[in-house]
Amino acid sequence: xEFLIATVxxxxxxxxIVLIGTRGRPMMAxxxxxxxxxxxxxxxxxLSIFILLILxxxxxxxxxxxxxxxxxxxxxxxxxxxxxxxxxxxIDCRFCHSYVDRSIHPGIPAVEKCxxxxxxxxxxxxEILKEHAYFNSQTPTPWAKVFYLPEHVVFNHERxxxxxxxxxxxxxxxxxxxRLKFVEFQMGFCVECHRAKDANLDCWLACHN
Numbered sequence: 061x062e063f064l065i066a067t068v069x070x071x072x073x074x075x076x077i078v079l080i081g082t083r084g085r086p087m088m089a090x091x092x093x094x095x096x097x098x099x100x101x102x103x104x105x106x107l108s109i110f111i112l113l114i115l116x117x118x119x120x121x122x123x124x125x126x127x128x129x130x131x132x133x134x135x136x137x138x139x140x141x142x143x144x145x146x147x148x149x150x151i152d153c154r155f156c157h158s159y160v161d162r163s164i165h166p167g168i169p170a171v172e173k174c175x176x177x178x179x180x181x182x183x184x185x186x187e188i189l190k191e192h193a194y195f196n197s198q199t200p201t202p203w204a205k206v207f208y209l210p211e212h213v214v215f216n217h218e219r220x221x222x223x224x225x226x227x228x229x230x231x232x233x234x235x236x237x238x239r240l241k242f243v244e245f246q247m248g249f250c251v252e253c254h255r256a257k258d259a260n261l262d263c264w265l266a267c268h269n
């Protein structure tokens with residue numbers, strides 16, 4: 061019934077548009093359509109080239125501007141690429157996350173850490189100038205959180221690193237990703253890993269202490 065109502069409504073709207081467009085003479089639409097087809101036939105080469113240019117432009121826009129954002133993480137205040145730094149430049153994770161192997165928390169790098177390199181490397185790049193703005197105003201960089209762990213869970217990075225658990229086991233292909241995707245860790249993910257590695261599964265001794 062709903063489909064029938066929608067169809068009738070659509071046909072009514074189309075009929076009204078035709079009547080208004082032809083000023084009450086709907087047969088004009090037929091003659092105008094014939095004239096349109098004649099014009100298309102006479103200019104089919106030009107129209108083909110025009111359509112091809114539109115398709116090529118759409119493909120370029122999609123490839124360079126749309127596709128990089130598909131399945132990507134949140135936009136950060138500074139365009140930091142993990143693929144470039146951890147992958148191409150092979151910078152150790154601990155250079156930026158300096159507490160990760162000796163603390164519960166990995167540590168988010170302060171802007172001073174960024175400028176340790178970028179005072180000399182592409183110092184005038186627009187994104188680096190943003191870093192200077194944060195530094196000069198003594199404002200912490202408002203990084204968008206991408207890995208979320210519930211507050212009642214205590215995850216100790218140090219303990220896992222000492223057990224030689226690779227970062228990729230939880231954080232995925234960081235070295236091949238520009239913008240890290242948002243991940244909300246679930247209990248099943250941790251329990252499955254603990255079972256596979258025959259690790260402690262006691263609630264309070266393992267995760268909730």
